[in-house]
Structure formats: C-alpha cells, structure tokens
Amino acid sequence: LSQRLGAGSFGEVFKANWNGATVAVKRVRLQDITDPEILNDFRSEVDILSKVRHVNCVLFLGACSFQPDLMIVTEFASRGSLHALIHNSSASFDWTLRKRIALQSAAGMNYLHTRGTPIVHRDLKSENILIDESFAVKICDFGLARLKVHANHIETRHVNAGTPAWMAPEVLRGDAFNEKADIYSFGVVLWEMLSRQEPWGDMKPMQIVSMVGVLGQRLPLPSSQPHPDCPHAYLCTINDCWAA
Secondary structure (H helix, E strand, O other), X not given: OOOEEEEOOOEEEEEEEEOOEEEEEEEEOHXXXXXXXXXXXXXXXXXXXXXXXXXXXXXXXXXXXXXOEEEEEEEOOXXXXXXXXXXXXXXXXXXXXXXXXXXXXXXHHHHHHHOOOOEEOOOOOHHHEEEOOOOOEEEOOOOOOEEOOOOOOEOOOOOOOOOHHHOOHHXXXXXXXXXXXXXXXXXXXXXHHHHXXXXXXXXXXXXXXXXXXXXXXXXXOOOXXXXXXXXXXXXXHHHHHHHO
C-alpha cells in the first residue's frame, strides 16, 4: 500500500501496486475488524462487487478475507472522485463533460437496477463516482448496497449510515426503500454538477433529516436556464429524480 486516497463506508482506501498494475485497495480499519456489522458489510460488498460487470461500475479484482488484513482490491481511477472535480474551481468542467458524466453515471445505475437481481446502491453521491484517465465514470463503494431479492422494498439497516445531503427522504426517515432512493440521490448529484456547490451547504446532518425527510424540502433550482449549454431537459431530469 502506498498513498492514502480517502475513506469508504467502512474502511480506508489506498493506492497500491498489484502484479505491476496500479490498483485501489479498501482496507477495514483495525479497530473495526471484530465488529459484526462491519464484517457483514465487508462480506456483502465483496459478494455484490463480484456480481457487478459494467464499464461504468468499478471493476472488482479480488479480496483478502483473512484477519486482520480485510481488503478489497479494485481498479484505480486516476482522476479521483467527481466530488473533487466539481469543487475544484480551477478544473475545467464544461457542459460537454458534465453531460457525459451524467449519462455514464445513469448507465451504471441503470445496469445495477435492471439486473436479474437488482442492486440498490444506497450511498450514491459524487464522492462515490470516480473518474478514470479517459474521463470514464466508475461507480464505487458498495458497502451499503443491497440485493433486492424478492420484496419490492428493502428494510433500512444502519439508519445513521450514509451521507444525509444525498440521501432520499425515505432513507433519512429509516423507512423501507428501493431503487427510487438511488434515483433521488442521482438527482442531488446532477444538482451538484449544475451548481458546483455542496448540497445543503453547512447544514448539520439532523437539520437535513428534518428539512428533507420530515418537511419535504428540496434543493433550490434556478427558475431559468442557468447556462446556454445546459439543456432544459437537465433541470427537468433533476425534478423527475426527486419526484420518483
């Protein structure tokens, strides 16, 4: 392991070299390796990643399940997260690139939702959308993802897990959820790409729970076309995601 890249839903992520290839390694924190819920999430993520094969979902390369070295190895996306790109004021982020990222993200999520056994990501946000060298999207971090096997809805586990600013109202309330929760989160990502602002700014998590989950508030949209290259359909799509 070399450079620390960040943290995932239950561990730290590092850049590493594996058989001459640059890869990303998510490692469960040492203090968490005996936590039954963390271990369950680790096994669940390995299981789900092993089933996922799509150009816009991060490629699973392997895992180590021997304690204390619980690790997941995936392909490395050299340009980092969409979140870093959006909020880097010096980075070029024109509407051609924004639309490309939006379409590829939608393609990856559509694949997850339309598999024989659908996968609900449950933690879709700009930090979990990676960008590779050719600006291709790679959806990552399936630590909170769930397979929708038989029921129309999935019962919420880890009510406090995830990132409230991107979470659907039903998830914030601790209600049962399905693919529509991801669609709502995708709308927040589209809003973030549009505004280049953090959703809900400096609000505390419980304030967001109250605003979105209880009061039904949504992020503000411009009343007119915000940029000549931004199609009107983009704004309509955000509204449609939040109405799903």
